[in-house]
Amino acid sequence: MTAELVRGQNHPLPEVRLEVRVSAGKPIVAGATLSDEHGKVHGADWVAHPGAPTLPGLKVSRQAAADHRLAVDLDAIPQAVHRVSVLLALPSGVGGPVRFGTVAAPFLAVTGLDGTEVASYTITGLDSESAVVALELYRRQDAWKVRAVGQGYAGGLAELLTDQGLPEARQLAGSINEAVAQGLARSVAAPPPRTPDADRHRHAAAPAQGPDQTHGGTAPQGAPGNASPQQSPYGNSDPQGATSPYSAAAAQDPSSPYAAGPQGTRSDHGAGAQQGPAPTDPPAAATAGGGPINYTHPGRRTAAPPPTAPVAQPGQSAQPVAGDATGWSMEERLYNQVWGMFEDLARTTAAYRSAVDFADSRMEQELDTVLSDPRSRIGGQGDAARETARAKHTQLVDRAREAFDRDLTQLRAEADVVEPALPPAYARWDNPAWHAYRVPMEIPMALRLGDLHLPESENVRIPMLVRLPLERGLWIDSGYSESGHASLVDSGELRALALETAAALAARILAVHPPGEFSVHVIDPAGTGASALAPLVQTGVLAAPPAAGAAGVADVLARLTQRVDLVQMAVRGGAPDALPPGIDVSEQLLIVNDFPHGFDDRAVTQLRYLADEGPAVGVHLMMVADRQDAAAYGPLLDPLWRSLLRLTPVPDDHLADPWVGHAWTYEPALVPPGSQVLQHVLTQVATARRSWNR
Amino acid sequence: MLDNRGLRGNRGKFERGQRVTVNMTKGQAISLQKNDGGTLTAVRMGLGWQAAPRRGLFGSRTREIDLDASAVLFADKQPVDVVFFRHLVSDDGSVRHTGDNLVGGVGQGGDDEAILVDLARVPVHIDQIVFTVNSFTGQTFQEVQNAFCRLVDETNGQELARYTLDGGGNYTAQIMAKVHRVGQGWNMTALGSAANGRTFQDLMPAILPVL
Numbered sequence: 052m053t054a055e056l057v058r059g060q061n062h063p064l065p066e067v068r069l070e071v072r073v074s075a076g077k078p079i080v081a082g083a084t085l086s087d088e089h090g091k092v093h094g095a096d097w098v099a100h101p102g103a104p105t106l107p108g109l110k111v112s113r114q115a116a117a118d119h120r121l122a123v124d125l126d127a128i129p130q131a132v133h134r135v136s137v138l139l140a141l142p143s144g145v146g147g148p149v150r151f152g153t154v155a156a157p158f159l160a161v162t163g164l165d166g167t168e169v170a171s172y173t174i175t176g177l178d179s180e181s182a183v184v185a186l187e188l189y190r191r192q193d194a195w196k197v198r199a200v201g202q203g204y205a206g207g208l209a210e211l212l213t214d215q216g217l218p219e220a221r222q223l224a225g226s227i228n229e230a231v232a233q234g235l236a237r238s239v240a241a242p243p244p245r246t247p248d249a250d251r252h253r254h255a256a257a258p259a260q261g262p263d264q265t266h267g268g269t270a271p272q273g274a275p276g277n278a279s280p281q282q283s284p285y286g287n288s289d290p291q292g293a294t295s296p297y298s299a300a301a302a303q304d305p306s307s308p309y310a311a312g313p314q315g316t317r318s319d320h321g322a323g324a325q326q327g328p329a330p331t332d333p334p335a336a337a338t339a340g341g342g343p344i345n346y347t348h349p350g351r352r353t354a355a356p357p358p359t360a361p362v363a364q365p366g367q368s369a370q371p372v373a374g375d376a377t378g379w380s381m382e383e384r385l386y387n388q389v390w391g392m393f394e395d396l397a398r399t400t401a402a403y404r405s406a407v408d409f410a411d412s413r414m415e416q417e418l419d420t421v422l423s424d425p426r427s428r429i430g431g432q433g434d435a436a437r438e439t440a441r442a443k444h445t446q447l448v449d450r451a452r453e454a455f456d457r458d459l460t461q462l463r464a465e466a467d468v469v470e471p472a473l474p475p476a477y478a479r480w481d482n483p484a485w486h487a488y489r490v491p492m493e494i495p496m497a498l499r500l501g502d503l504h505l506p507e508s509e510n511v512r513i514p515m516l517v518r519l520p521l522e523r524g525l526w527i528d529s530g531y532s533e534s535g536h537a538s539l540v541d542s543g544e545l546r547a548l549a550l551e552t553a554a555a556l557a558a559r560i561l562a563v564h565p566p567g568e569f570s571v572h573v574i575d576p577a578g579t580g581a582s583a584l585a586p587l588v589q590t591g592v593l594a595a596p597p598a599a600g601a602a603g604v605a606d607v608l609a610r611l612t613q614r615v616d617l618v619q620m621a622v623r624g625g626a627p628d629a630l631p632p633g634i635d636v637s638e639q640l641l642i643v644n645d646f647p648h649g650f651d652d653r654a655v656t657q658l659r660y661l662a663d664e665g666p667a668v669g670v671h672l673m674m675v676a677d678r679q680d681a682a683a684y685g686p687l688l689d690p691l692w693r694s695l696l697r698l699t700p701v702p703d704d705h706l707a708d709p710w711v712g713h714a715w716t717y718e719p720a721l722v723p724p725g726s727q728v729l730q731h732v733l734t735q736v737a738t739a740r741r742s743w744n745r
Numbered sequence: 746m747l748d749n750r751g752l753r754g755n756r757g758k759f760e761r762g763q764r765v766t767v768n769m770t771k772g773q774a775i776s777l778q779k780n781d782g783g784t785l786t787a788v789r790m791g792l793g794w795q796a797a798p799r800r801g802l803f804g805s806r807t808r809e810i811d812l813d814a815s816a817v818l819f820a821d822k823q824p825v826d827v828v829f830f831r832h833l834v835s836d837d838g839s840v841r842h843t844g845d846n847l848v849g850g851v852g853q854g855g856d857d858e859a860i861l862v863d864l865a866r867v868p869v870h871i872d873q874i875v876f877t878v879n880s881f882t883g884q885t886f887q888e889v890q891n892a893f894c895r896l897v898d899e900t901n902g903q904e905l906a907r908y909t910l911d912g913g914g915n916y917t918a919q920i921m922a923k924v925h926r927v928g929q930g931w932n933m934t935a936l937g938s939a940a941n942g943r944t945f946q947d948l949m950p951a952i953l954p955v956l
Contacts, residue, residue, distance in 0.1 A: 057906055156903070175903040398838030402868035405837065409820045409870045452867040709838045 053160075053168040056199035062170040064188065064195045067126045069169070070162050071137055071186065072315060073119040076155035077653060080140040080208075080231050081119040082111050084215055085132040091216035095223045097132075100210070102230035109135065115142045115231045123188065125195050134189040136200070138213070140182040140208045142231045151177035151203065152397055159185050161197050172199040180204055191653065246252075356695040371465035373472035382474060386497050386516060389469065389477070392462055393503070393513045397698035397708045399458040400505050406451035414444040455507070462511050470514075473499075477514055480555070480722045480729070488562065489731045490739040494519060495563050500556065500698060503715040515706075515717065518697075519563075520638055524672030525554045526695035527719075530679055544675075550583035552719040553642055553675045555729065556698075559594055559720065562732045566743035570635060572611070573597035573642045574604050576649025580675070584642075590733035592740060594635075604649045608657040611635040611641060611670055618668040625633055638669040646676040647684070655684065659691050747858045785931050787899035788924060790814055790876045791859045794892035795852025799938070809848045810889055811881040815842050815945040820870040822956045828860060830944055834936060839866035840874065852891030861899060863926065864931045873925040875936075875952050877945050878910065880917040886910045894921055906935040918942045920952055 054062040073081050086092045089116040099106045100112050108127030110121045121137060128135065139157055141148055148154050151174075160171040175589050180203030202212040208227055209665050212220035376391055378384035419441035427433030471482065476495035478484045479502075481658055498519050502512040520537040529549035530540075557571050573584060589595055598607045617634055621627045630636065647655060674695060681688055697705065704716040724727045792814040800806045815829035818840065826835045830845035839862065846857040862874060878894050886892060886916040892910035896901065910919065924933045940951040 055903075055904070055907065156901075173903065174899060175898070318857065358931075394838070398834075398836065402837030402839070402866075405825060406868045406870040409823070413821065447870055454869055710834070740887075 054170040056170050056172040056197075058199050058201045061196050061198040064125070064161070064169060064197055066163050066169075067124060067195065068164050069123045069125070069188075070164065071119075071121040072135075072162060072286075073121070073139065073157065073185070074159075075117055075139065075157040078113045078115040078117055078142060079119075079154075080142055080155070080227065081121060082138050082140070082227070083109055083121060084136045084138060084212070084217075085109070085128070086134045086136065086215060087131055088133040089216075090134060092212070093219070095219060097225060098217070100223075100227045100230070102226055125188065134187050136184050137186045137188075138182060138184050138208075138209070138211060140227075142208060143181070143228050145232055150179045150181055150205075151183060152179060157183070157185065161188075170197050170199075172201070174201045174203075176201075176204050177203050181207040184211065208346060210731060211284075244568055273463070292541070343377045371461070371468050373469045375465075384498055385469065385473060385477060388465075389514050389516055391470070392465055394460055395458070395706065395708055396505065396508060396513060397592060397711045397713055399455060399462075400507055400713060401711045402449050403455040403507065407448055409430075410444045410447040410451070414440050417443070432729040457506055459511055462508075466511055466513075473514070476519075477516060478560075479514075479720060480726065485728050485732060488728075488735060490566060490735055491563060492565050494565065498560060498563060499720055500525075501717055501719045503717060505715060506704075514719075520666070521671045522666055524674065524693065524695045525556065526668065526674045526676065526697045526699055527556075528677070528699050529675055530644060530677030535688075540678075545700060546579075547583060549675050550580045552642065552698065552700040552721060553644075553673055554583050554587055555719070555721050557587060557640060557642055557673065558592075558729055558733055561587075564638070564734050566736070567637060569638045569640065570594040571640045571642065572607055573644070574607055575644045576600060576604055577645055581642040584644075586729050586733055590730065590737045592733050592737050594639075601649050601651065601654075604654050605651075607641070608654050608661070609660055611639060611665075612657050614639070615668055615670050619664065622668065638671070639665075640671045640673055642673045642675065644675045645680075646674055647681045655688075659688075662691050662694050759944065771782030785898055785900075785924070786864050787831070787934060788864065788919060788933060789856075789859050789861050789897045789899045790816070790880055790896060791895050792893075793852070793857045795890040796849035808884070809882060811847045811883050812849070812858070812889070812892065813845065813879045813881050813944065814842070814860050814894075815877045815879065816842075816860045817870045817875045817877070817945060817949075817952065818860065818867070819873040819875065819956060821872065822953065823829040824949070826872060827945060830931055837866065837868050839863050839868070839871075849889075854893070856895075864924065867912075873923050874954055875923045875955070876921040877940075877948050877952070878919045878921055879942055879944055879948070881943055882916060883943065885915050885917050886919070887915055894919070896922055896935065905933060908935075908937055912941055916941050918948055918951075920948060920955060923955065 054060075056062060071077070080101060082098065083106075084092045084099075085097040085106065092098065096103075096106075099109045099111045101111070101115070103541065104111050104113050107129060108124040110122040112121075133694060137159070141151065141154075143149070151157070156177070157174045158171065159174070161169045163169065172184060172186060176184060183203040184200045187200050188195055189198065204214065208224035211222045212224055217223065343432055374381050374384040374388060376384045376387035378387050409698070420439060421427050421433050421436040421440070424433075424436075427436060453683055470479070473482060473484065474495065475482070475484045475488055475491075475498065477499045479499070495586075496518060497516040500515045500517055503515045504512050527549045529546045559569055571587065571593050572595065573587070573593060575581070575584065576599060578597070578599055581588075581596070588596065595607075598604060614634055617630060618627075618636065621630050641661065643658070646658075650658065658672075664669060678692060698719060699705065699717060700719060702716050702718045704714040706715045706717050707713065708715060714721065776810065781911070792812055794810060794812050797807050797810045800808070804822040813830055815827060816835075818828075818835060819825050826832075826837070826840075826842045828835050828842050830842065833842040833844065834840070841863075842859045843856075843859045850857040860876065867874070876896070880886070881888070889910065893907060894910055895907040896905045898905055906922065908919070918940040920936050920938045920940055922933055922935045922937075924931050926932075936955055938951070938955060940948050941946045942951075945952075
């Protein structure tokens with residue numbers, strides 16, 4: 052049976068003839084001291100060391116080595132000796148390591164003569180020490196035991212021996228070191244240590260060069276923005292349409308975050324931007340007939356995701372880097388990073404709130420105790436106790452705030468580098484990414500619906516990203532809300548804001564989809580949304596003009612319901628190709644304004660059907676409604692409202708995070724006042740749609 | 746003269762955790778602050794046990810053994826948060842459970858459940874974290890094979906304390922250890938006191954005296 056000792060633990064020794072094996076990875080000195088029942092070493096002849104390796108019952112190595120065997124015969128040890136301390140030391144003055152903190156943790160095992168282990172001990176936690184008492188074998192009621200000691204000395208052997216009461220400690224330490232140095236001079240140099248770290252760096256560096264080689268090595272691929280329209284494999288008349296919007300931004304705008312990382316060096320953003328155009332490059336190269344054909348799969352990454360944030364210097368937090376998360380593309384990494392920031396903010400706020408709550412309740416309790424204690428009425432005792440309770444409260448809250456502020460600063464810094472690096476689908480409308488907008492070729496993985504923040508952290512805004520395709524419909528609540536700022540605006544204004552929010556969101560959804568992948572229908576029975584929806588209507592990005600009146604409502608709902616039915620049947624029947632030619636299989640968004648105005652019972656039933664069955668087959672709802680308007684339907688519509696993701700046109704704290712359940716304040720992603728970015732973007736979308744439909 | 750292979754070989758065996766059977770005295774308290782004045786920054790409680798032998802023709806009548814590791818966060822002797830199989834991450838994110846294992850492992854020394862504590866991220870008012878082990882399916886530790894519980898310094902993988910649970914006694918729970926604030930840092934004290942209970946809730950009366 053082997054006992055793996057921890058510091059301070061002891062273990063009985065069943066045998067008297069033992070070996071102590073030492074293993075340290077680097078040459079070290081092993082020795083032993085004998086001491087009496089008071090722990091005192093009586094003289095230099097009570098110390099076994101390389102210069103005097105043999106004592107009665109004890110033998111140590113003659114020289115420093117990475118591995119030692121100390122032979123012990125406890126029966127042969129003089130009666131006056133009550134303790135044998137096994138000590139280890141780093142050789143001094145030979146150019147080796149000077150502190151145990153830089154060598155592997157020394158390992159010791161006490162074994163019988165046949166090699167069976169009795170006890171073992173690994174000395175951890177050593178740092179600046181250069182000598183250590185590793186183990187001690189000691190008498191306890193006529194039997195011997197071993198104890199794990201691990202007591203280190205920064206002053207080396209001299210300090211160790213002094214501590215054991217040896218009068219001439221310093222001289223002895225000097226002579227031991229001399230003997231060791233002579234021994235080392237005779238011995239063969241140890242083989243150079245293997246450096247696993249260096250190996251790892253080499254491995255990491257090699258694949259990281261992959262993108263450079265593919266893009267830089269073959270000339271035609273090196274210029275992502277220069278693919279001429281004729282050579283574009285997609286035959287798109289829009290010269291920029293063929294390239295990924297991200298790479299276009301990078302190629303044209305040197306200040307774009309994709310072109311250079313925050314440190315000004317070639318970082319992952321650069322890598323991300325270079326990989327963006329990969330899908331279009333190989334065919335372009337082939338048609339140009341110039342460079343060699345690249346047989347690598349265009350979608351396959353030649354490298355593992357590039358190394359992310361630099362390792363933090365001890366004592367300070369790492370420099371934040373955009374895309375510092377796992378993922379196979381920059382888009383996915385940014386998505387994961389945003390969600391990571393969301394979770395971090397939720398949790399650090401939970402820690403802060405919990406600490407403050409605790410401080411409050413403790414102070415209350417202490418004040419109550421003071422109040423109920425009759426002694427506190429005499430003199431100033433009560434006041435002093437109250438003062439103490441308040442001081443304790445302040446102190447704890449201050450410390451919690453300090454930790455919280457530190458985290459907030461870090462998150463804020465991260466947000467500052469992440470926000471400019473976001474692609475349009477994740478970016479706010481005021482982000483330059485939208486000004487450099489190009490109609491995309493691929494559906495993004497997620498969409499930003501707005502910003503989230505907590506009352507304690509007004510200045511850290513988390514992008515609210517939801518996955519595409521949408522799993523739930525959206526409900527822009529134009530109704531009066533108890534909480535938040537909604538009470539500050541009158542109901543007419545709120546309705547206008549809700550419509551503006553809906554238009555901005557619909558425009559965003561349209562813009563991030565490739566042409567032909569997404570259509571938007573509008574039901575506006577009374578035409579009240581005309582001005583807010585004007586950008587969508589005038590640029591011609593809608594599938595059809597907004598449907599008005601009861602007849603329009605019925606018509607749109609009937610067509611969408613039919614589409615849901617047919618696609619569902621085709622999918623369930625395993626024949627998705629067998630759809631009739633007139634069916635539009637792209638994703639659909641239905642914006643319903645002024646519900647339930649213009650809806651009869653049949654239309655309401657159809658709407659509920661679309662809400663339930665639509666998302667699975669690509670038909671999504673966006674209701675712009677005040678729930679009170681539909682109060683006449685009673686609980687009939689409750690499942691409809693519940694199935695939708697409620698968003699508000701003004702900041703409102705109604706969204707809960709999935710980890711702690713804080714109430715987060717949502718702010719919609721609105722176009723800045725006076726900005727023409729929406730028109731700019733929608734005009735491009737409309738152009739692309741027209742050329743796609745042709 | 747020196748056997749270069751022997752010690753390394755043994756050491757490798759240790760790190761895989763085979764056949765290590767230190768029985769610390771129950772209730773023994775060991776201060777585990779590092780002797781260089783540094784303190785622990787991350788600790789892990791690992792729990793491992795051997796799955797029950799298959800019984801019945803199809804193994805469907807096996808009496809599965811489910812041991813659960815939990816950690817309770819205290820502020821001034823008041824429980825503030827608990828990390829266990831139904832709440833795997835403390836709200837503040839500093840304590841994380843790697844997930845519930847319902848049946849145990851091969852019993853070869855690997856952790857079947859683990860709880861990680863990032864001490865630097867523990868909220869300022871939390872001053873003690875107590876680790877417990879419960880037998881959710883009700884077997885006493887006498888009936889469980891190759892069960893152990895260990896505390897590891899996560900920064901260097903060093904095992905700080907290890908308890909062998911099987912054959913230990915006629916009880917179903919153990920209060921393993923606590924980490925507690927000392928000055929600016931943390932200390933760990935191994936407790937190893939026996940108790941009975943199905944989940945950590947049942948242990949609360951037994952935990953309070955050791956705070």
